[in-house]
Amino acid sequence: MSLLAWLRWSEAPPRLSARSPAEMVLETLMMELAGQMREAERQQRERSHTERKICTGVDYSWLASAPRPSYDLSPGERLQLEDVCSKIHPSYCGPAILRFRQLLAEQEPEVQEVARLFRAVLQEVLERMKQEEETHKLTRQWSLRPRGGLASFKTRARIAPFASDIRTISEDVERDAPPPPRTWSLPEFRAPKTD
Structure with missing residues (x-):
């Protein structure tokens, strides 16, 4: 093996950085669909195999070769699903996959129904995105609207944490002056004077 091959091995492939987030979401969602379809088909084969074994009492699975996807x-x-996947924002990709897996675990569908469930999950995610976008627009419009009261107060108020006109207890101790009466946090308790 040449030294050049070892040097190229440590470099990241250039293709990974050239993809946009939308392409990565599309690829991730379609890979999830393909994987779940394969898994549903495998489970369907196993169910039919166990039913056949129970009915006939004979196991011929050792004779069978690896089946092709049916x-x-x-x-x-596929193009319609890819179009819907391309509309999904990257932050919704993970929740969409989790919801899809949750539905598959609850329903245990046949292979033909997996794509229908996937489409339903994508539509649900798109509706949630639209609702959150509308909510965000409304809150942004509400916050930009001029109002009196607290909003106008917030723009005028400035906080200066190191202002010199604020008196502290430590300043009084440093000056050896008698402390002023306590008015900041607790009332001052004094013993009654006796004459």
Whole structure:
């Protein structure tokens, strides 16, 4: 092996940095769909295999070769799903995958139903994105609206933590002056004077 191969091994592939976040979300969601479809097909095969074994009492699984996938998305359906996936914001990608997995675990669908569930989850995420965007617009408009009272007070008020006109107890101790009556936090308790 040449030294040049070892040097290239430590470099990151240039393709990773060239992809946009939208492309990465699209690829991640479509890979999740493909993986869940394979898993649903495997579970469906296992269920049919166990049913066949119970009915016949004979196990012929050692004779079978690795089965080819029996269900695949049509090109039109794939393009529609990719179009919806491209609209998903990167911050919603993880929650969409978690919701999809949750629905699959609850329903245990057949392979043909996995794409329908995936589309439903994507539509749900898009609706949530739209609602949150509208809420954000409303709160932004509300905060930009001129108002009296507290909002106008906040713009005028300035906090200066090191202002010299604020008296502290330590200043009184340093000057050896008798402390002023306590008015800051606690009342001053004095013993009654006796004559």
